[in-house]
Amino acid sequence: xxxxxxxxxxxxxxxxxxxxxxxxxxxxxxxxxxxxxxxxxxxxxxxxxxxxxxxxxxxxxxxxxxxxxxxxxxxxxxxxxxxxxxxxxxxxxxxxxxxxxxxxxxxxxxxxxxxxxxxxxxxxxxxxxxxxxxxxxxxxxxxxxxxxxxxxxxxxxxxxxxxxxxxxxxxxxxxxxxxxxxxxxxxxxxxxxxxxxxxxxxxxxxxxxxxxxxxxxxxxxxxxxxxxxxxxxxxxxxxxxxxxxxxxxxxxxxxxxxxxxxxxxxxxxxxxxxxxxxxxxxxxxxxxxxxxxxxxxxxxxxxxxxxxxxxxxxxxxxxxxxxxxxxxxxxxxxxxxxxxxxxxxxxxxxxxxxxxxxxxxxxxxxxxxx
Amino acid sequence: xxxxxxxxxxxxxxxxxxxxxxxxxxxxxxxxxxxxxxxxxxxxxxxxxxxxxxxxxxxxxxxxxxxxxxxxxxxxxxxxxxxxxxxxxxxxxxxxxxxxxxxxxxxxxxxxxxxxxxxxxxxxxxxxxxxxxxxxxxxxxxxxxxxxxxxxxxxxxxxxxxxxxxxxxxxxxxxxxxxxxxxxxxxxxxxxxxxxxxxxxxxxxxxxxxxxxxxxxxxxxxxxxxxxxxxxxxxxxxxxxxxxxxxxxxxxxxxxxxxxxxxxxxxxxxxxxxxxxxxxxxxxxxxxxxxxxxxxxxxxxxxxxxxxxxxxxxxxxxxxxxxxxxxxxxxxxxxxxxxxxxxxxxxxxxxxxxxxxxxxxxxxxxxxxxxxxxxxxxxxxxxxxxxxxxxxxxxxxxxxxxxxxxxxxxxxxxxxxxxxxxxxxxxxxxxxxxxxxxxxxxxxxxxxxxxxxxxxxxxxxxxxxxxxxxxxxxxxxxxxxxxxxxxxxxxxxxxxxxxxxxxxxxxxxxxxxxxxx
Numbered sequence: 001x002x003x004x005x006x007x008x009x010x011x012x013x014x015x016x017x018x019x020x021x022x023x024x025x026x027x028x029x030x031x032x033x034x035x036x037x038x039x040x041x042x043x044x045x046x047x048x049x050x051x052x053x054x055x056x057x058x059x060x061x062x063x064x065x066x067x068x069x070x071x072x073x074x075x076x077x078x079x080x081x082x083x084x085x086x087x088x089x090x091x092x093x094x095x096x097x098x099x100x101x102x103x104x105x106x107x108x109x110x111x112x113x114x115x116x117x118x119x120x121x122x123x124x125x126x127x128x129x130x131x132x133x134x135x136x137x138x139x140x141x142x143x144x145x146x147x148x149x150x151x152x153x154x155x156x157x158x159x160x161x162x163x164x165x166x167x168x169x170x171x172x173x174x175x176x177x178x179x180x181x182x183x184x185x186x187x188x189x190x191x192x193x194x195x196x197x198x199x200x201x202x203x204x205x206x207x208x209x210x211x212x213x214x215x216x217x218x219x220x221x222x223x224x225x226x227x228x229x230x231x232x233x234x235x236x237x238x239x240x241x242x243x244x245x246x247x248x249x250x251x252x253x254x255x256x257x258x259x260x261x262x263x264x265x266x267x268x269x270x271x272x273x274x275x276x277x278x279x280x281x282x283x284x285x286x287x288x289x290x291x292x293x294x295x296x297x298x299x300x301x302x303x304x305x306x307x308x309x310x311x312x313x314x315x316x317x318x319x320x321x322x323x324x325x326x327x328x329x330x331x332x333x334x335x336x337x338x339x340x341x342x343x344x345x346x347x348x349x350x351x352x353x354x355x356x357x358x359x360x361x362x363x364x365x366x367x368x369x370x
Numbered sequence: 371x372x373x374x375x376x377x378x379x380x381x382x383x384x385x386x387x388x389x390x391x392x393x394x395x396x397x398x399x400x401x402x403x404x405x406x407x408x409x410x411x412x413x414x415x416x417x418x419x420x421x422x423x424x425x426x427x428x429x430x431x432x433x434x435x436x437x438x439x440x441x442x443x444x445x446x447x448x449x450x451x452x453x454x455x456x457x458x459x460x461x462x463x464x465x466x467x468x469x470x471x472x473x474x475x476x477x478x479x480x481x482x483x484x485x486x487x488x489x490x491x492x493x494x495x496x497x498x499x500x501x502x503x504x505x506x507x508x509x510x511x512x513x514x515x516x517x518x519x520x521x522x523x524x525x526x527x528x529x530x531x532x533x534x535x536x537x538x539x540x541x542x543x544x545x546x547x548x549x550x551x552x553x554x555x556x557x558x559x560x561x562x563x564x565x566x567x568x569x570x571x572x573x574x575x576x577x578x579x580x581x582x583x584x585x586x587x588x589x590x591x592x593x594x595x596x597x598x599x600x601x602x603x604x605x606x607x608x609x610x611x612x613x614x615x616x617x618x619x620x621x622x623x624x625x626x627x628x629x630x631x632x633x634x635x636x637x638x639x640x641x642x643x644x645x646x647x648x649x650x651x652x653x654x655x656x657x658x659x660x661x662x663x664x665x666x667x668x669x670x671x672x673x674x675x676x677x678x679x680x681x682x683x684x685x686x687x688x689x690x691x692x693x694x695x696x697x698x699x700x701x702x703x704x705x706x707x708x709x710x711x712x713x714x715x716x717x718x719x720x721x722x723x724x725x726x727x728x729x730x731x732x733x734x735x736x737x738x739x740x741x742x743x744x745x746x747x748x749x750x751x752x753x754x755x756x757x758x759x760x761x762x763x764x765x766x767x768x769x770x771x772x773x774x775x776x777x778x779x780x781x782x783x784x785x786x787x788x789x790x791x792x793x794x795x796x797x798x799x800x801x802x803x804x805x806x807x808x809x810x811x812x813x814x815x816x817x818x819x820x821x822x823x824x825x826x827x828x829x830x831x832x833x834x835x836x837x838x839x840x841x842x843x844x845x846x847x848x849x850x851x852x853x854x855x856x857x858x859x860x861x862x863x864x865x866x867x868x869x870x871x872x873x874x875x876x877x878x879x880x881x882x883x884x885x886x887x
Binding site: 050053150153163328329351352353354361362365 | 585810
């Protein structure tokens with residue numbers, strides 16, 4: 001078995017010294033001056049140590065130096081190193097290495113970093129092979145990361161041993177760090193990686209069965225479609241949770257964008273805010289939106305086309321949130337978040353809203369405007 | 371004086387026991403059934419002639435052909451490979467209320483073995499009296515006006531409640547409008563599944579991160595003219611009592627909905643709080659848990675469902691009534707939802723539970739509740755001292771009869787999670803513990819319920835075993851992760867296959883078809 005292993009050695013350096021992220025060499029230099037130490041290597045080693053039982057049969061393919069080689073050696077492995085050693089590495093090195101591993105056909109790509117790293121990995125491999133993130137960034141929006149380094153190692157171990165076979169599509173998101181540093185947050189949804197997924201399985205008879213993720217999304221789509229009303233415009237937000245709706249209607253889907261439907265037919269694809277607003281004049285409308293990323297946002301991250309103006313015009317009572325029960329539980333009690341950039345609109349979202357979780361099920365969950 | 375005793379030398383028998391069909395030898399007999407005498411044949415006439423052709427068996431049933439000695443050995447072997455009830459410490463089974471099953475109850479239940487439910491009512495007045503009086507006990511305990519004892523288990527009773535709610539709203543012409551049932555995520559899954567099966571849409575309330583129970587505001591947001599009912603367990607499976615339960619009930623009533631109280635977790639409240647005073651329209655008891663009758667492998671059980679007067683017309687028939695000094699079965703209930711189980715329920719369970727309540731009396735029941743809560747809180751202190759254990763929600767607040775703990779910290783530190791500990795505990799002769807319903811809201815959960823049966827030494831022993839395993843996890847995590855080592859069963863190699871119907875073989879025929887080609 002072959003494991004691809006990539007470490008973004010500078011991920012997470014900004015956090016402990018008060019900076020927000022590490023994009024840009026100037027910021028990186030400043031972080032170093034302030035005494036920041038690389039976080040990613042330590043966390044990567046912690047994850048990799050979990051794979052020790054596979055030492056004799058696992059071939060680790062990694063990058064030179066701090067991009068993986070040093071960490072693999074520190075964890076007790078003798079890795080296969082690809083590419084040339086260099087002093088300062090950047091995003092293009094991550095992408096090049098990931099592309100190379102894709103060609104080599106590794107069984108799983110394990111990478112340590114933040115949202116930027118996930119984006120680089122996605123750019124290189126898309127959904128062509130399984131990948132899993134070891135969290136090392138300051139504030140991670142992408143849902144491709146395990147909860148903590150140890151659990152990344154555990155999931156990787158089970159996947160490589162064949163104990164775990166289920167993959168799910170998890171969001172890759174990234175923010176503009178310069179804007180973030182100046183107090184503005186705009187996070188975009190870039191795509192999806194195939195991530196090993198460990199479901200909790202049936203423990204005893206009375207537990208019943210947990211609905212699989214795909215089956216749950218299927219059921220949600222059935223519910224939304226069955227509820228669709230004549231002559232109402234439906235704004236379908238981005239995401240893998242909303243995609244089954246389009247699939248079941250046999251309509252082309254814009255995975256990362258917003259589509260418009262009316263009378264179960266496509267009105268417009270991949271629309272901008274302006275295009276949405278044009279369609280809203282004199283038109284009864286509903287928004288179908290899902291939770292984007294690992295932070296629990298329903299507006300303001302990855303679906304900025306659904307702006308404050310759009311939300312105001314459609315009306316809060318016409319918003320339908322969809323997500324699986326497992327997704328809601330993974331938020332661990334944290335409310336669903338709304339950050340439209342408009343304080344007045346955000347303030348409307350400080351109560352409980354229904355989330356459709358299956359055909360016949362909804363969850364009452366807290367929503368909070370920022 | 372009982373001592374804290376960790377059974378380090380425990381080792382379970384491992385017989386590698388075949389399935390009984392694999393012990394079959396053609397022609398071998400365990401029993402030779404005597405043929406009926408000619409006089410009986412003449413009297414009975416052509417018995418099979420009354421059976422329609424399509425309902426007759428074409429071939430003899432393919433039963434295993436095994437001698438008596440080998441049948442007995444087979445089941446003795448299986449029993450030695452089981453950590454069953456009354457064998458050791460059953461604190462593990464949170465939400466199940468595993469308690470001692472008094473032997474005298476078994477003896478009394480044997481007295482009704484020769485009664486057939488179709489025989490004349492005159493000939494079974496004693497049993498009907500037990501049914502009648504047992505219902506009066508439950509009415510006193512809960513404050514409900516009528517009960518049905520017919521459902522065969524807890525979920526069955528909850529489904530009966532859903533059916534009655536449907537009938538109630540239908541009778542008022544509101545069923546089409548009132549199609550939503552509200553529940554909470556820490557209520558029992560059947561509180562969502564049975565209304566869904568009865569045709570309702572389910573709305574689940576999520577707990578407040580601090581209190582561990584849903585906010586009243588969440589419920590207020592959820593209720594509307596579409597609300598048919600709330601189905602709620604209190605205390606929930608976390609052991610946390612919802613102090614605003616009467617406000618929850620009022621909120622749903624004000625919206626025109628009914629309120630069903632899932633009292634599977636009733637053990638900590640007997641004689642202390644009643645469903646009636648909280649305003650509920652209905653409640654149920656797991657007779658086979660709270661009232662001490664044996665509970666294992668899903669039966670036999672009884673879910674007793676109680677209702678207030680305005681819902682009594684919908685109860686299943688028959689009910690047991692008393693008139694002119696005689697007990698009888700009453701089928702005269704025009705609006706009934708019908709029968710939900712054959713005859714009038716699982717009689718042996720009712721007899722055992724009746725006996726248990728008669729032994730304890732009202733004071734004894736209250737003491738059961740008090741001791742179970744005391745046991746649980748003492749035990750919680752012990753468990754929380756174990757490094758790696760946390761308790762989510764409601765910091766500093768007492769629980770009732772059980773607690774949902776978490777091994778999240780241990781898992782982060784060592785990689786050993788709740789399933790690993792659950793398997794390892796069997797190596798100390800303790801039945802594996804209950805984790806949680808899915809999905810796991812509390813990460814790495816385990817749910818323990820030390821009811822009134824258990825002694826102080828039992829509590830301390832159980833906590834000591836958990837502490838020992840946590841220490842093992844730090845010193846040799848692989849030992850725990852590959853457990854059990856001293857039990858008949860082994861760790862499943864591919865647990866995901868449990869979720870794959872293609873791999874299942876629920877009958878011998880299916881097993882042969884899939885695995886014996």
